[in-house]
Amino acid sequence: MHMIRGKSQASVQSFREAVKFKRNSWQVWENYSKVALDTGNIRLTLEAIKMVLNLSVNKCFNVDLLDKVMTTLEEQATHLNDTQEAKSIGNTSDDSNKETRQSSQLLDIIGDILEQIVQNGASVPEICGLCARYHKSKGDLKKCSKALLNQVQYLKGSELCHDHKKFKKFAQASLQLCKFYMEISSTTGRKQELLLAEMHLKSSLKEAMDFVGSEEYQELAD
Numbered sequence: 001m002h003m004i005r006g007k008s009q010a011s012v013q014s015f016r017e018a019v020k021f022k023r024n025s026w027q028v029w030e031n032y033s034k035v036a037l038d039t040g041n042i043r044l045t046l047e048a049i050k051m052v053l054n055l056s057v058n059k060c061f062n063v064d065l066l067d068k069v070m071t072t073l074e075e076q077a078t079h080l081n082d083t084q085e086a087k088s089i090g091n092t093s094d095d096s097n098k099e100t101r102q103s104s105q106l107l108d109i110i111g112d113i114l115e116q117i118v119q120n121g122a123s124v125p126e127i128c129g130l131c132a133r134y135h136k137s138k139g140d141l142k143k144c145s146k147a148l149l150n151q152v153q154y155l156k157g158s159e160l161c162h163d164h165k166k167f168k169k170f171a172q173a174s175l176q177l178c179k180f181y182m183e184i185s186s187t188t189g190r191k192q193e194l195l196l197a198e199m200h201l202k203s204s205l206k207e208a209m210d211f212v213g214s215e216e217y218q219e220l221a222d
Helices: 008-021 026-038 042-055 063-085 094-119 125-138 141-155 158-162 164-188 192-207 215-221
Strands: none
Touching: 008 026, 026 042, 026 063, 042 063, 042 094, 063 094, 063 125, 094 125, 125 141, 125 164, 141 164, 158 164, 164 192, 164 215, 192 215
16 A cells, blocks of 8 residues: 555555565565665665565566666766766765765675576576676676677577567667677777677678668667
């Protein structure tokens, strides 16, 4: 009832009590994770997501919820970077350092959750995309590009030529991969990644001949 009325804070308290009596119900923990996110409690959200995963034997995970958490952490990281750049290194406040540590800890937690999903064979294209964003946030360019490539491979298939929704996801993932290759090339000065981006775009355009007039095709072609 609290969830329906949007009283998230009251809902958190209700579910805190509920999980004491239904600790082994992944459904209760999933609802708990949703209201925890509504209140901005990322740590509690991730703890609840982890419980859902464990109780369902790695079968149940909410991709949309994980995406929202990742987006929040990315926004926090951007804010912290902007704040630190605005100050001299020697004058960085204790509060700023504390926020950075907390953000890093939360990022590690979602990284563990994503790794658990992947290791147990429950990975889907969206999870690969989240893994890529996680690795990018951690500064691991090699693992990021691998995750993006895995995402593209998952989306690639015989049905791609006949399903516009699947092609749209494939095109978006392909563009992300190519942009990342270009970012690596710009950072390192290497040309290898530019060649990989060019090869992938050519391959993607061949896969997309049935959608020549679509917006997604034009984005790939441009």
